[in-house]
Amino acid sequence: MDIECIKYLCLDLDGTLLDSKKNIPEEAKRVIIDLKNKGVIIILASGRHFNEMDRYIKELELGFNHFAISCDGIYTYRCDGTKLFTGNSLTKSDIEVISKQIPSKDILFFTSSSDFRICHSFVRSLIYRLKFLKARRSIFNVFYRNNRIPSNIEVEKIRIDNISNSIPATIRSNYTVHLVQTDGYRMEILNKGVNKFSAVEKLCKHKYINSLHQLLYFGNDDNDRECFENLKYTIAMQDAPEDLKRLAYKTTEDSDHNGVYKAIIKMYKDNKILFYGS
Structure with a gap:
């Protein structure tokens, strides 16, 4: 057996x-x-x-x-x-580092704490709002959302894959990066380990x-x-x-x-x- x-x-x-x-x-x-x-x-x-x-x-x-x-x-x-x-959550500093490596056009950022989520359209608003909210975040999610184009999983996948491929090696070596396809397609970044x-x-x-x-x-x-x-x-x-x-x-x-x-x-x-x- x-x-x-x-x-x-x-x-x-x-x-x-x-x-x-x-x-x-x-x-x-x-x-x-x-x-x-x-x-x-x-x-x-x-x-x-x-x-x-x-x-x-x-x-x-x-x-x-x-x-x-x-x-x-x-x-x-x-x-x-x-x-x-x-586990080790992402800090405000982590999110600032990650955000600077990702273009903001047509991208929706999504950060989570232990009990709530916050969506941001642009990196600047993300960093600004973090000043007034709890500093630690569990997960940093990146979605592709373009209001001019109907939601399409293949479009989302191509866009997110391109972003993922452009992420510097330092981000991949310091964080855990997943490409998640359930309920749409997104890139998920957590602390290493x-x-x-x-x-x-x-x-x-x-x-x-x-x-x-x-x-x-x-x-x-x-x-x-x-x-x-x-x-x-x-x-x-x-x-x-x-x-x-x-x-x-x-x-x-x-x-x-x-x-x-x-x-x-x-x-x-x-x-x-x-x-x-x-």
């Missing part, structure tokens, strides 16, 4: 567990709750803020013994709302997780990459980037075709996986 026992199930939300209407499919919900009731620890890992994850935590009936990683690894909580860890895997690893270091080899991870996007690079058992959704799928242990159907549920059931039937308590 390839896997002796999976005790921890870690799931990205948007584009993985959630369908395009932002719902958890009923079959997936039932199988996750069943695993939870048998003793499997559930970890939700998302770019969302914790308060945006609350609905799904309640639907899956997750409590004190289960975990939520928010803002792509900045914050880690118990699912009852107890904050466990805070901050990502979902670093949060999972911290849970392991502090004994909330016994072994990373007992963890199964589902994801679909570039901000899941570090998990796919470092975890043994990963499942990529069918619409994930091709290079991410090559890193995966297995692939499954996309979120609109109940990929999480189908992958779990298939591994059961193929005797490829044994979940704790089963």
Whole structure:
């Protein structure tokens, strides 16, 4: 048997567990709750803020013994709302450095703290407003938005890819850069070493997780990459980037075709996986 026992199930939300209407499919919900009731620890890992994850935590009936990683690894909580860890946020100085390397024309900047988001049309207004707001930010997002051109994912992708390719090596060496395609296309910049895997690893270091080899991870996007690079058992959704799928242990159907549920059931039937308590 390839896997002796999976005790921890870690799931990205948007584009993985959630369908395009932002719902958890009923079959997936039932199988996750069943695993939870048998003793499997559930970890939700998302770019969302914790308060945006609350609905799904309640639907899956997750409590004190289960975990939520928010803002792509900045914050880690118990699912009852107890904050466990805070990663290194971006400072005002970080945002100033990053902003100066990105052209402002047709670009929307999007910064996040632990509990709110702020949008800015231009670098100047971004820096100005930061003087009057909390200095630390979790994530710096860059979107392409041109009011003269209808929203088009291919246009957005070309524009953001061009910006990404023009970023100096010093930015890439000092920060974590992801190109995220779920819900549009954007470039996401976090402090170096901050990502979902670093949060999972911290849970392991502090004994909330016994072994990373007992963890199964589902994801679909570039901000899941570090998990796919470092975890043994990963499942990529069918619409994930091709290079991410090559890193995966297995692939499954996309979120609109109940990929999480189908992958779990298939591994059961193929005797490829044994979940704790089963």
